[in-house]
Amino acid sequence: MRSPVSTLSLSLIGLVALLVMPWLVTSEYYINIASQIAIAAILALSLNLLVGWGGMISLGHAAYLGVAAYLSIYLTTQAGFGHLTGALIAIGATTGLAMIFGYLALRASGLGFLMITLALGQILWGVAYRWSSLTGGDNGLGGLKRPHPFGLNLMDPTTFYYFVLVFLGIALLCMARFMQSGLGQSLQGTRDQPRRMHALGYNVWLIQWLSFVFAGFWGAVAGLLYAYYNQFVSPQALHLTTSAETLLMVIAGGTGTLLGPVVGAALVVILKNVVSAYITRWLILLGVIFVVIVLFMPEGLVPGARRVLRALKNSPHTDKDADVSSIVRDRTQ
Amino acid sequence: MLCFRILLSTTVLATLALAPAQAAEPLKVGFMTVRSGALAAGGRQMEEGLKLCMDEHHGEMAGRKIDLITADTAGQPAVAKTKVQELVERDGAQVLIGPLAAFEALAIDDYIRQTKTPIISPSAAAEDLTQRKLNPWFVRAVGTSAQAHHPLGEYAAKDLHYKKIAIIADDFAFGHEIAASFQRTFEENGGKIVQKLWSPLNTAEYGTYITQIDPDVDAVFAAFAGGNGIKFLSEYKNYGMQKPVLGAMTTVDEGILKRMGSEAVGVISSGWYSAAIDTPANKKFVEAVRKAYGADPGYYTVGAYMACQFLNNALEQVKGDISNKEAFMKALRNVNIPESPYGPVKLDKYGQPILDITIRKVEKKDGRLQNVVIKTYPAVSQFWTYGADQFLKSPVYSRDWTPAK
Incomplete structure (x- = not known):
């Protein structure tokens, strides 16, 4: 009974911390870093839907980030669309792309799925790199001005941070709701027992495809925010390293958990942008941290920390019964 | 009364003497290089070139100490964007030197315009930076891709x-x-x-x-x-x-x-x-590089070295005072170095040297x-x-x- 309450209070503390962050941190630089974390977290959350709950490991998730970013910048700066229509078309078209990619990639599972998503991602990268009349080639596209929704000035880092935070909140709510829904539950079923689910009369392919498209939609939202944040996009956004980095966030934070990808995103973004200022070889540090996570918390930071906390709480000094149960649990795990 | 006058005049004198001392607080220069990834070799040569120039000036230009803050962009546009924010917002860099790759320079282009931070490019050669996408705060210390x-x-x-x-x-x-x-x-x-x-x-x-x-x-x-x-x-x-x-x-x-x-x-x-190139200025430069790093200077070395010389020349024109950014930018576009490793330098009105x-x-x-x-x-x-x-x-x-x- 105790644990849901503590989870709730922990989330509340976290929420309050996120909201007051701009008052505690006065430097615009760190507020911008926080915005970046939130954007990366949305992308990681959407990938987590596939990896954690669907058991579909994708190496092409940068596709949605990049395509939505390219589309929104192209539509607003060159094709003459307004911000709102540009954003809606970008998200709609990117979700449409996810429908096609899902149709193609879900013909296979496991390693085959991974390779197809990788290939599709690389095709998009190649297109962005080569079709320079449209994408600016490796020079990228720039010149986007941040919009002014409801009279908010998004050029202000704090306002922008809250703007992104709202999207992160909605994303978290949607993910949580999705997991409780019948579709989310059956997605986990197809992950664990695809054949049994099939035998039970579920349309495994359709469940996976719908989840794939839903993930693509949130990838597109992340891409849109990415475009607003950077006001620039280049083929780097579509590159394999971006996909791999996102996957790393999910795995490091904890697959199949709601908060894991957020923690993972924070870890990677902070290492990449803040720690790298002090440590030249930050990539080695990232590698070391990842190895340590795999060694001591193979399930990821969030579930790992939960396990450690539980073990501490259930230590013999506080509760003998719980001690026994924890031993039993550990045995059975 | 006399006593008061003396006191007053000494105070005035002291204030006058103090004024240059205030102007002499260190000038913060942000330097974007690449230390990881495929472009790291070029990044290292840039750092060598810049260090050589800083040493030549004993870390001081136009009477002001230069506080150099280095950031690694990893050769990625999105990281370059974060790093330039770090340099300007957190570390308070007043002038920027960098970044290495053209796509990095283009990624931070809007930010430079927004914050009006003077930037000297030591390497990025993309044509449009000094042509069709002219940025009033941008000056290049190397040739464009096509120029040579x-x-x-x-x-x-x-x-x-x-x-x-x-x-x-x-x-x-x-x-x-x-x-x-x-x-x-x-x-x-x-x-x-x-x-x-x-x-x-x-x-x-x-x-x-x-x-x-x-x-x-x-x-x-x-x-x-x-x-x-x-x-x-x-x-x-x-x-x-x-x-x-x-x-x-x-x-x-x-x-x-x-x-x-x-x-x-x-x-x-x-x-x-x-x-x-057989000129006294270049011979001296090459010798210094060979002595310090055991190799001939190349594209990146001379690019960063000259970016730093541009900074020095412009600072001398404004006597180390860059509180008026427009005036400093004008000086930067007006850089005139009669003798340098790559010959006499003058900039055209687009901020690009004639070489x-x-x-x-x-x-x-x-x-x-x-x-x-x-x-x-x-x-x-x-x-x-x-x-x-x-x-x-x-x-x-x-x-x-x-x-x-």
């Missing part, structure tokens, strides 16, 4: 009397711009580009491209960046190719020339700098390969002989510039 290669096209047609040439170049903006500029002047002087091959930046093996080269050409123009020149030239020789090779500045840059052998000998290229372009030939001298100067085109503009207005009317050089015939 317009003369080479003319030289190949007029002096070498080549008629048919095949181009092989890196498939990215820098390669496209170099190839197109060479093609333009070469064809205007009666030559013909019969073939254009584009190899990806990370090509592991050039065999498939070398075997495609038309056997009837008079020469091959190879435009490569990074370490690709090393791979291409050695494989070109291994395939038994006899046709002479013309190179872009970076194909046989001093930074990689030290890792090449006999295959590079005889390659004719053009550039806005060669370590072998002496040399035609160089790789020869073995003093036990090492050198880009020996065989001809100099003095004071070459980024617009070559076309004039700014006419030049800017046509779109920026790209992969699709006039196809090969």
Whole structure:
């Protein structure tokens, strides 16, 4: 009974911390870093839907980030669309792309799925790199001005941070709701027992495809925010390293958990942008941290920390019964 | 009363004496380099060049101490954006030097305009930075992609009397711009580009491209960046190719020339700098670099070194006071260095230096390969002989510039 309450209070503390962050941190630089974390977290959350709950490991998730970013910048700066229509078309078209990619990639599972998503991602990268009349080639596209929704000035880092935070909140709510829904539950079923689910009369392919498209939609939202944040996009956004980095966030934070990808995103973004200022070889540090996570918390930071906390709480000094149960649990795990 | 007067006058004197002391607080200069990833070698040379210049000035310019803050952009546009924010917002950098790659410079372009931070580019060569996408806060200390290669096209047609040439170049903006500029002047002087091959930046093996080269050409123009020149030239020789090779500045840059052998000998290229330029200023510079780092200075070394000299020259014009950014920017665009490793420097009104372009030939001298100067085109503009207005009317050089015939 105790644990849901503590989870709730922990989330509340976290929420309050996120909201007051701009008052505690006065430097615009760190507020911008926080915005970046939130954007990366949305992308990681959407990938987590596939990896954690669907058991579909994708190496092409940068596709949605990049395509939505390219589309929104192209539509607003060159094709003459307004911000709102540009954003809606970008998200709609990117979700449409996810429908096609899902149709193609879900013909296979496991390693085959991974390779197809990788290939599709690389095709998009190649297109962005080569079709320079449209994408600016490796020079990228720039010149986007941040919009002014409801009279908010998004050029202000704090306002922008809250703007992104709202999207992160909605994303978290949607993910949580999705997991409780019948579709989310059956997605986990197809992950664990695809054949049994099939035998039970579920349309495994359709469940996976719908989840794939839903993930693509949130990838597109992340891409849109990415475009607003950077006001620039280049083929780097579509590159394999971006996909791999996102996957790393999910795995490091904890697959199949709601908060894991957020923690993972924070870890990677902070290492990449803040720690790298002090440590030249930050990539080695990232590698070391990842190895340590795999060694001591193979399930990821969030579930790992939960396990450690539980073990501490259930230590013999506080509760003998719980001690026994924890031993039993550990045995059975 | 007298006492009061003395007191007053001493106070005034003291205030006057204090004023310069206030102006002498350190000037914060943000420096963006690359320490990880594929571009790290160039980044290291930039750091060497910059350090050499800072040491030359004993860390002080126009009476102000220079506080240099270095950031690693990892050669990624999105990281470059974060790093420039870090430098400006957190560390309070007042002037920026960097970044290395053109796509990084383009990624931070909007931010530079927004914050109005003066920036000196030590390496990024993309044409449009000083042409069609002119940024009032941007000044470049190196040549544009095309600047050094317009003369080479003319030289190949007029002096070498080549008629048919095949181009092989890196498939990215820098390669496209170099190839197109060479093609333009070469064809205007009666030559013909019969073939254009584009190899990806990370090509592991050039065999498939070398075997495609038309056997009837008079020469091959190879435009490569990074370490690709090393791979291409050695494989070109291994395939038994006899046709002479013309190179872009970076194909046989001093930074990689030290890792090449006999295959590079005889390659004719053009550039806005060669370590072998025979002037007292350059000799002094090359000697200092050789002494400190045991190698000849190349593109990135001299680029960063000159960016730092630009800063010094502009600071001296405004006497170390950059509180008026507009005035400082004007000084930066007004940089005038009569003697430098790459010759006398003046900027055009687009913030791009007008440079002496040399035609160089790789020869073995003093036990090492050198880009020996065989001809100099003095004071070459980024617009070559076309004039700014006419030049800017046509779109920026790209992969699709006039196809090969």
